[in-house]
Amino acid sequence: MTEHERELLEGMDAVTAARRLLGCELVRTIESRELRVRIVETEAYDQTDAASHSYNGRTQRADVMFGPAGHLYVYFTYGMHHCCNIVAGEEGFGSGVLIRAAEPIEGLDVMEVRRGRSGHEMTNGPAKLCQALGIDRRLNGHDLAKSPMRLEMRPALPAQAVTATTRIGISKAADMPWRFYVTDSGFVSKR
DNA sequence: TGCCTGATGTTCT
DNA sequence: GAACATCAGGCAC
Numbered sequence: 001m002t003e004h005e006r007e008l009l010e011g012m013d014a015v016t017a018a019r020r021l022l023g024c025e026l027v028r029t030i031e032s033r034e035l036r037v038r039i040v041e042t043e044a045y046d047q048t049d050a051a052s053h054s055y056n057g058r059t060q061r062a063d064v065m066f067g068p069a070g071h072l073y074v075y076f077t078y079g080m081h082h083c084c085n086i087v088a089g090e091e092g093f094g095s096g097v098l099i100r101a102a103e104p105i106e107g108l109d110v111m112e113v114r115r116g117r118s119g120h121e122m123t124n125g126p127a128k129l130c131q132a133l134g135i136d137r138r139l140n141g142h143d144l145a146k147s148p149m150r151l152e153m154r155p156a157l158p159a160q161a162v163t164a165t166t167r168i169g170i171s172k173a174a175d176m177p178w179r180f181y182v183t184d185s186g187f188v189s190k191r
Numbered sequence: 192t193g194c195c196t197g198a199t200g201t202t203c204t
Numbered sequence: 205g206a207a208c209a210t211c212a213g214g215c216a217c
Contacts, residue, residue: 045209075201078199079200080198126209168209168210169210
């Protein structure tokens with residue numbers, strides 16, 4: 001991700017960024033290996049949204065969501081899982097994009113071992129993706145322009161390639177259509 | 192295929 | 205003390 005691309009993300013609200021990040025790639029360097037995946041499913045969250053961690057203000061946990069765009073917000077949930085978001089929007093306004101699923105492109109052997117699973121079961125869920133890529137709270141606040149985890153932007157997908165639905169696994173604001181996925185991808189999470 | 196449940200730590204009320 | 209942006213395994217149909 002270049003500085004120019006970071007500024008573009010800064011200028012987007014969470015919903016716009018969630019659509020725009022589909023098709024983009026994450027590159028994770030770990031144990032001398034490079035793991036690469038293509039983002040195929042996202043959800044938008046911001047501070048006006050009761051389901052968002054940023055809804056109750058700038059708490060310690062969600063602080064990174066209020067920081068500069070293009071950084072990684074990692075949280076720990078259900079006592080055993082990590083999930084990651086890409087921060088979007090202006091600094092001071094808490095918004096981000098949950099990365100729910102991705103297609104493995106490079107380093108599949110490493111992801112298989114890390115997950116103990118193969119095929120779409122490696123990365124078709126937010127916590128599965130984090131396990132496959134070795135993402136935990138040590139990467140919270142990391143700048144995605146740098147190693148050991150980078151975001152590589154790709155051309156925006158045509159609108160017809162993207163499906164929008166309600167988000168998964170939330171109880172508040174559950175009727176907002178802020179989940180997006182690549183319609184023909186076989187790596188999208190279950191409903 | 193679909194529903195139910197256990198695992199297990201952090202955050203917020 | 206409850207809720208939680210989840211996952212995997214078990215069992216019924």
